[in-house]
Amino acid sequence: MTHVWVTGASGRMGRALIESAYLTEGVSLFGASVRRTSSLIGVDVGELIGHGTLGVAVTDALPAATISQGAVIDFTTREATLNHLAWCVDQRCPIVIGTTGFTPDEERVIAKAAESIAVVYAPNFSVGVNVVLDLLDRAARVLGDTVDIEVLEAHHRHKVDAPSGTALAMGQAVAGALGRDLDRVAVYGREGHTGARPRDQIGFATVRAGDIVGEHTVLFAADGERVEITHKASDRRTFADGAVRAAAWAVNQSPGLYTMRQVLGLD
Numbered sequence: 001m002t003h004v005w006v007t008g009a010s011g012r013m014g015r016a017l018i019e020s021a022y023l024t025e026g027v028s029l030f031g032a033s034v035r036r037t038s039s040l041i042g043v044d045v046g047e048l049i050g051h052g053t054l055g056v057a058v059t060d061a062l063p064a065a066t067i068s069q070g071a072v073i074d075f076t077t078r079e080a081t082l083n084h085l086a087w088c089v090d091q092r093c094p095i096v097i098g099t100t101g102f103t104p105d106e107e108r109v110i111a112k113a114a115e116s117i118a119v120v121y122a123p124n125f126s127v128g129v130n131v132v133l134d135l136l137d138r139a140a141r142v143l144g145d146t147v148d149i150e151v152l153e154a155h156h157r158h159k160v161d162a163p164s165g166t167a168l169a170m171g172q173a174v175a176g177a178l179g180r181d182l183d184r185v186a187v188y189g190r191e192g193h194t195g196a197r198p199r200d201q202i203g204f205a206t207v208r209a210g211d212i213v214g215e216h217t218v219l220f221a222a223d224g225e226r227v228e229i230t231h232k233a234s235d236r237r238t239f240a241d242g243a244v245r246a247a248a249w250a251v252n253q254s255p256g257l258y259t260m261r262q263v264l265g266l267d
């Protein structure tokens with residue numbers, strides 16, 4: 001049995017993670033926490049997901065002692081995640097990180113922590129997106145420099161970072177397959193007199209609207225034909241189920257920085 005602790009329990013992903021942990025066989029919800037100022041402290045987690053009473057009360061922090069045969073699952077904010085990560089390092093507890101938008105310096109902090117604990121860190125925990133990353137690699141290698149490549153993504157109005165971590169991972173997949181340096185060839189939005197598009201450019205376009213859970217399309221456009229590879233998430237449970245699967249996997253791993261691809265055995 002894997003014990004999971006969900007941080008940010010009141011968030012959109014927090015609630016989906018609680019539901020997923022509750023419904024997944026072989027996993028038990030050990031606890032859940034929210035920020036110190038939350039009005040939900042002491043409330044039964046079941047109430048957060050409309051399942052009645054589950055016998056686990058929401059707390060204002062991670063537990064005082066470690067979680068045996070367990071892992072923390074964290075989809076919160078950059079600052080909160082780094083605090084939770086420090087607790088995991090102190091307690092030698094694996095962590096699954098879904099938060100996006102970290103700076104390169106913050107990613108180095110995550111990599112450093114992974115020297116002493118197992119960390120699964122992925123911009124997207126859905127199985128489908130990780131399969132798409134494989135398809136993108138193949139499409140880019142075959143279509144190569146004969147096409148213009150653009151990454152389009154859409155998310156709900158509350159998302160705070162852009163482009164999405166998944167869009168960046170998709171851009172990285174095609175750039176890597178073509179031997180391009182994404183930092184050099186990426187263009188994030190266009191306006192004004194931009195001039196003609198260089199062939200090696202990889203463009204990103206972002207939509208933020210309504211309650212869109214997450215949609216990504218990579219466009220390979222030639223003269224006369226166009227290939228579009230699209231993934232659409234319609235329910236946050238797809239990310240939550242992947243993260244819970246990653247937690248059950250992480251408790252049996254040595255310290256290291258892992259991706260969802262490794263959890264799925266794709267690498």
Ligand code: NAD
Nearest residue numbers: 008010011012013034035075076080098099100123124125
């Ligand atoms: P949200 O705003 O609904 O939830 C974030 C939660 O974190 C809030 O409930 C907030 O109160 C809580 N929080 C903030 N500071 C805290 C602290 N110090 N301690 C405890 N809790 C704290 O956001 P969301 O839509 O659930 O997304 C959360 C993150 O997950 C974002 O970075 C988003 O991009 C990412 N995300 C990743 C994936 C993936 O597959 N990797 C999928 C969906 C969302």
